[in-house]
Amino acid sequence: MLPLAERQRGFAAALLDSEADVPPGLVGPDGVPSARRFAVYRNNVAAGLSESMTITFPAVRRIVGEEFFTAMARAYVLADPPRSPMLLDYGSGFADFIASFPPAATLPYLADVARIENAWKESFHSADAAPLPPAALAKIPPDQLAGMRLQLHPSVRIVTSRYPVLTIWRMNADGGEPAPVDLNAGGEDCLVVRPAADVEVRSVPAGGAAFLRRLGEGASLGDASEAGFAAAADFDLSANLAGLISAGAFCGYTLEGAAAPEKE
């Protein structure tokens, strides 16, 4: 009698390798081995996982077309199958896979579109929190501003790109109209955030992504703005800060020497 562990090892290996022989002892009602019956399971695994990619990456799919997308998604699920039954977390490696997938090399921006879509999904499922209202900063004494540490809203994700990826994503998202795009028009950085019910994707001005990343690492406002200036000479601190607050990108802050974070 085949022990269960050995049976499942052979079954799983043959599921993930479409060239593999069907394991012995898997039979139809006549007791005869049936490749067609095993193929139902093999197909369920690949089709089910690539279907979950379809749900997360609709703009990538629209750009490359259904046939190309299905082939690419199936290649991905075999190369990087999920490590957990939490399929909500699955697909975070898809953008890197696209970047190194030779048939997609003619679309150099495609991986960054996938990064926006993965960020959108993560933001959608992130923890709820009330965003810091714009009035909150008005209460802070000016001499304390440089030392304050802003807490990013749990839904914040940042995507940077050498391509006009936000423009491309918008054109290919639900309701968008694809049109010619000048790929040399310069890169676009985006903020993905869900301050309440809906995920929003916004453009971030020059230096803003570096600034926001440093804030996310726990840097003070002063240190983070230095990172902003280092990334872009024309970094505008007050415009960036105002834009981020109105987007709902923060949910609290601490002042220098304060024991507990302030929350609104």
Next chain:
Amino acid sequence: MPETTGLHSQAAPATIPARAGVGLKPQHYRDILEGAPDIGFFEVHAENYMGEGGPPHRYLTAIRERYPLSLHGVGLSIGAERPLDRDHLLRLKHLNERYEPGLFSEHLAWSTHDTTYLNDLLPVPYTKETLARVSEHIEEVQETVGRQMLLENPSTYLAFTESTYSEIDFISEVAKRSGCGLLLDVNNVYVSSTNQEWDPVAYVDAFPLQLVKEIHLGGHAPEKDEAGRPLLIDAHDREVDRIVWGLFEHTIASAGAVPTLVEWDANVPDWPTLNAEADLAEAVLARAEPGDMQRAAAG
């Protein structure tokens, strides 16, 4: 804003009535909240509500305030030889505490091997070794989550030559050892019976109906194997088949009225179409003796 509010004071009772329910789909959230349809209960796949926050929890909380809920896991891999994923089990426990579902179920199947989640309900050989493993796993689930679990009969496409139990003897023995309840998927009975050349009516008649606390109905896709024999696929992508409706009536005639769920997970129809499927099930339940078997099981 509180991050995870428990539902300790929800308006709708936890207990699932012996009526028809449907699988909850995001496409129908608004129809349900705005139209307030007269549906016995909703069932969700636990894994779809394991995110930290966001609209899925917001809608489920609102729907749970209005309707009883059943929680159906699809990823615990109870039939695997490997130990259960403790993190996943704790997520199931947390969802049980947060939403207080009236019923909680999982499958007689495996889906995780080594570190890979295979995302399908894979079949198990019916052997002494599997029986011991599945029973231990269910005991661990019930102990951790702190409540009874219902085990669902699978739809299968092939058989294992090493099996030494019939499916019904296997399931009955697991229930006896672990103390779990049973979820009888009548479509799965028909799918497996066709694929394995069993008699589906005899299957229902031999099944321990006194342990059945929930029934599933769903649509299947007809295909053929390489020998030209019918091979039914448990696709949940269409209406319940006419023959499955007949088998359901036969089941209810013996079991009495049991909470019955219509599953429709792919090619999801508009709300009125799904609601109409539930109405068909409700009509069958309304003609039955109310909950004979449920009372017998309770007593």
